[in-house]
Amino acid sequence: MRYLGRFQLGDYVPLQIGTHPGTAVAANPTAAPTARIVALDTPGSAVETVNMAIRDAYKRTGFFLNWLRLSSSYSAKIYAAYYTWAIAGSNYSECDMFEVVAGGNSSGAVIGAAVIQRPEAEFLMYQLDDGTLNVRRNPV
Amino acid sequence: MLTGSVDILLGATAYIPFDSWNATLVPTAPDSTPTGTLYTGPNLAAATAMGASVTVTAITGLTGRYVASWAATAANGFAAGTMYHLRLAWVISSTTREVWVPIRIG
Numbered sequence: 001m002r003y004l005g006r007f008q009l010g011d012y013v014p015l016q017i018g019t020h021p022g023t024a025v026a027a028n029p030t031a032a033p034t035a036r037i038v039a040l041d042t043p044g045s046a047v048e049t050v051n052m053a054i055r056d057a058y059k060r061t062g063f064f065l066n067w068l069r070l071s072s073s074y075s076a077k078i079y080a081a082y083y084t085w086a087i088a089g090s091n092y093s094e095c096d097m098f099e100v101v102a103g104g105n106s107s108g109a110v111i112g113a114a115v116i117q118r119p120e121a122e123f124l125m126y127q128l129d130d131g132t133l134n135v136r137r138n139p140v
Numbered sequence: 141m142l143t144g145s146v147d148i149l150l151g152a153t154a155y156i157p158f159d160s161w162n163a164t165l166v167p168t169a170p171d172s173t174p175t176g177t178l179y180t181g182p183n184l185a186a187a188t189a190m191g192a193s194v195t196v197t198a199i200t201g202l203t204g205r206y207v208a209s210w211a212a213t214a215a216n217g218f219a220a221g222t223m224y225h226l227r228l229a230w231v232i233s234s235t236t237r238e239v240w241v242p243i244r245i246g
Binding site: 001003006020022023036038040041043044045046078080082084090091092093094095096097 | 146158167205
């Protein structure tokens with residue numbers, strides 16, 4: 001179990017796992033590992049379950065990563081990621097924990113913007129991490 | 141399965157997730173609910189068990205996955221800027237297994 005730190009809404013949490021068959025030797029699982037995200041004050045249900053993508057597939061065995069975006073499904077709580085993978089018919093597991101603190105924006109950061117000039121005003125159109133498109137104008 | 145220290149705010153409810161694994165590191169349902177015990181720190185050689193009660197709850201739908209929780213309050217003996225340790229233990233087929241989690245209260 002690793003403590004990944006504190007994050008705000010809109011941040012990306014680096015979920016990483018090294019898969020193994022119960023020994024100290026890394027091995028690729030039979031399918032992508034999953035990470036079940038659980039708010040630890042309500043362990044009866046999962047916030048979401050995500051697949052882990054392999055990293056650097058041709059150089060490192062069993063190294064998986066998922067950048068978990070903290071959307072509006074999350075709030076200021078402590079969460080755990082319970083990883084599961086299977087090798088040769090046996091399931092293996094690890095878990096990490098992280099904390100979401102107040103602040104941030106669940107839509108994330110601006111990932112692209114364009115200025116549109118019109119006779120009546122200038123418009124700024126921008127897109128956020130969650131795909132939201134916004135338009136602002138000057139003068140208002 | 142091992143860990144760096146976990147930061148917990150004084151006065152908060154603390155949560156620590158963990159797996160109960162068997163001899164081949166397969167997550168396995170233990171013979172009974174795992175237990176958690178808190179110890180003073182940072183020197184484990186001189187650590188003594190604390191009286192704070194630790195609750196262990198199973199994660200629904202996942203075999204051998206749990207969360208331990210307790211109140212990290214001054215009334216339970218915690219102080220800001222101090223290290224502690226949490227011992228998590230479980231029994232599978234009469235064999236006791238354990239992990240130790242360093243805790244830092246901030």
